Amino acid sequence: MKNDLVLRVLGRLMIPAILLFALYVQFHGDFGPGGGFQAGVIAAAGIIFYALIHGVAATRRLVPDGVVETMVASGVLIYAGVGLAGLLLGGHYLDYSVLSHDPVHGQHRGIFWVEVGVATTVCGVMLKIFYMFASRGNSED
Amino acid sequence: MLAHFTNIITVFLMVAGLYIIIARGNLIKKLIGLSLFQTSVYLLYITPGKLIGGTAPIISPQYSVYSNPLPHVLILTAIVVGVATLALGLALAVRIREAYGSIEEDEILDRDHSVEADEAKGAH
Amino acid sequence: MAISVVAIVVTRNLFSVIVLSGAYSFLMATVLVALDAVDVAMTEAAVGAGVSTVLLLGALHLCKSEEAKPVHKPWLPLAVSVSTGALLIYGAWGLPDFGDPDAPIHQNVVPRYMENEVDVPNVVTAVLASFRGYDTLGETTVVFTAGAGVIALLRRRKKGPEKTREKA
Numbered sequence: 508m509k510n511d512l513v514l515r516v517l518g519r520l521m522i523p524a525i526l527l528f529a530l531y532v533q534f535h536g537d538f539g540p541g542g543g544f545q546a547g548v549i550a551a552a553g554i555i556f557y558a559l560i561h562g563v564a565a566t567r568r569l570v571p572d573g574v575v576e577t578m579v580a581s582g583v584l585i586y587a588g589v590g591l592a593g594l595l596l597g598g599h600y601l602d603y604s605v606l607s608h609d610p611v612h613g614q615h616r617g618i619f620w621v622e623v624g625v626a627t628t629v630c631g632v633m634l635k636i637f638y639m640f641a642s643r644g645n646s647e648d
Numbered sequence: 649m650l651a652h653f654t655n656i657i658t659v660f661l662m663v664a665g666l667y668i669i670i671a672r673g674n675l676i677k678k679l680i681g682l683s684l685f686q687t688s689v690y691l692l693y694i695t696p697g698k699l700i701g702g703t704a705p706i707i708s709p710q711y712s713v714y715s716n717p718l719p720h721v722l723i724l725t726a727i728v729v730g731v732a733t734l735a736l737g738l739a740l741a742v743r744i745r746e747a748y749g750s751i752e753e754d755e756i757l758d759r760d761h762s763v764e765a766d767e768a769k770g771a772h
Numbered sequence: 773m774a775i776s777v778v779a780i781v782v783t784r785n786l787f788s789v790i791v792l793s794g795a796y797s798f799l800m801a802t803v804l805v806a807l808d809a810v811d812v813a814m815t816e817a818a819v820g821a822g823v824s825t826v827l828l829l830g831a832l833h834l835c836k837s838e839e840a841k842p843v844h845k846p847w848l849p850l851a852v853s854v855s856t857g858a859l860l861i862y863g864a865w866g867l868p869d870f871g872d873p874d875a876p877i878h879q880n881v882v883p884r885y886m887e888n889e890v891d892v893p894n895v896v897t898a899v900l901a902s903f904r905g906y907d908t909l910g911e912t913t914v915v916f917t918a919g920a921g922v923i924a925l926l927r928r929r930k931k932g933p934e935k936t937r938e939k940a
Contacts, residue, residue, distance in 0.1 A: 532814070537892045539706065540810040542900060544728045548818040555826055576923075583916045586909050601905040618892065618901040621908070628912050629728055632919035633823055636735040639926040640830035643742065655864035663857035671849035676786055676828070676835060680793055683824070687800050690816070694809050695870060696877050704808045705886075705895040715808035716882055717895040721904060723812050724896065725911040731819045731827070732918035738831040739925040745835045 511560075518560045525553035533626055537615070543622035547629030555637050563641040575634045582628025589620045654695040661688035673753035675741040679734060686730050693719040786832055794825040811896045 533546035558566035590601040598605035603617025661684060668681025697716030705717035745751050748759055797820025804813035868875035885899050892898040900908055 536897050537894055539894060540704070540814055540896075541894075542724075542811065542897050544724055545811070545814050545818060548728065548815065548823060552818055552822045555823070559826075579916060579919050583912055586912055590905070590909070601909065603902060603905075614902055615892070618897065621901045621905065622897070625908065625912055628916055632732060632915050635919050636732075636739075636827065636922050637823075637830065639739070639922055640735075640742075640827060640834070643834060643926055643928070652861075652864055652867070652870070654870050655867060656861060659857050659860045659864065662860065663853045666856060667849055667853040670852060671846050674786070676831060677789065680789060680828070683793070683820075684796075687797070687816075687820070690800070690812070691803070694804060694807050694812065696868065696875060697809070698807045698870070699873055699878070700870075702808060704810045706810075707886075707893045707895060714886065714895070716878055717885060717899055718882055719877075720809045720812050720896045721899045721907075723809070724815055724900065725908060727812065727815045727819050729911055729914050729918070731824045732915045734824055735827050736918045736921045736925075738827060739922045742831055742834045743925055751835050 514560050518557065522553050522557050525556065526550060529553065533622065536622060537618065543625030544629055546622075547626040547631075548633060550626070551630045551633035551637070554634060558637065558641065563638065567638065570634065572635075572638065575631050575638065578627050578631030579635055580631075582624045582626070582631060585624030585627065586621055589617055589624070593617070654691065658688050658691045658695070661685075661691065675744065675751040675753065676738070679737045679741065682737070683730065683734055686726075690723050690727070693723050787829075790825060790828045790832060793828070794821045797821040797824075811894075 529546045529550035532541035532549060533543065536542035536546070554566065554570060557569070589603070589606075593602045593605055594600050596605040601617075603614045604610035605613060606616045607613035665681045665683075665685030665688060668684065669678050672678060672681065697719040699713055699715050702713040702715040703711045705714040705720065707714075741751055744756065748756050750756060750759075797816060800820065801813045801817040804810075804816055868877075885895055885903060892902075
């Protein structure tokens with residue numbers, strides 16, 4: 508599909524919009540519909556769209572396997588780290604109120620980092636699974 | 649009747665998924681049946697949370713009646729976990745296809761039986 | 773939506789089944805919007821119609837796209853499914869009415885969630901990340917584990933010179 512002009516131009520236009528929308532969903536999740544799970548899936552969908560147009564090899568150059576695997580693991584670690592931070596600052600595990608002087612502000616900060624962790628893991632896992640299936644197919648053709 | 653309309657739809661979807669899982673031998677078709685079954689569970693959870701005249705649970709001064717947010721949270725995570733497990737199942741199906749050359753349940757069982765019979769012959 | 777479900781059950785070409793299930797997911801997302809579950813609808817549209825369709829097609833590319841004719845008669849599974857369905861509908865009559873504000877689901881923890889001591893307007897996000905933080909940590913771990921399982925199952929075995937490079 509690399510040479511299809513319509514797809515290439517549409518991809519140029521839409522992929523930045525999709526990624527921007529993912530960021531919007533991520534950071535606006537406190538006020539409107541959205542959050543880490545959706546943002547991760549949308550970002551992964553944008554990159555998979557790129558892979559469908561330009562091929563998996565080009566996407567692997569853009570988003571290498573090492574980065575994706577690091578994302579898979581680091582998301583869970585960020586989440587667990589937020590819990591540990593609460594523990595170290597004298598609260599319970601995953602208690603965000605102690606993360607800042609003001610409990611409400613602390614809650615906001617905790618939710619923000621937890622959502623970042625969720626989005627990182629979900630996006631990484633989706634991309635990794637897609638890479639695994641796609642590269643398996645190429646090896647057999 | 650009308651009060652339970654949503655439940656009837658849920659049960660219909662669930663039964664359709666169940667039928668695919670039991671009756672069809674193709675592993676990918678079985679996985680699709682499983683995800684049909686899963687969407688029926690989404691409906692089962694979400695429908696009791698809806699209030700007539702309610703709005704989405706995003707606090708705003710214009711509204712006072714909100715639908716129940718708890719099922720939304722549960723199902724939100726269930727969907728993402730569902731697609732991850734679906735991918736795991738597909739990976740298993742791909743490996744089975746590479747080992748047996750088929751993803752039809754009957755052919756796989758046939759091959760297992762013939763291999764067992766051969767081994768029994770070899771033992772004698 | 774019911775039509776697309778019946779079509780999924782009947783159709784034997786797996787490619788059309790997968791496209792149908794993508795369409796079904798979008799319909800399900802619209803139903804979820806009507807039921808006020810905007811967050812869930814967003815996830816369903818992105819996951820069900822987007823990512824899982826791509827994954828199914830990717831797996832289909834590695835397998836045969838035509839389903840074999842069933843060898844057995846479908847009567848026994850049909851009977852089991854229909855009787856299960858009848859039983860479930862009978863049980864559904866005991867559930868509260870649709871949209872009933874006095875149902876037990878609206879009475880217990882939800883008023884506390886709605887008071888919103890976290891001060892985040894989207895209650896779904898507040899419950900997801902704060903009130904049920906352990907739950908979400910578990911779910912994230914499940915997603916992580918599933919990803920690790922797929923990597924373990926589908927990783928290509930390295931041969932020859934690549935193997936030594938992997939060791940190094």
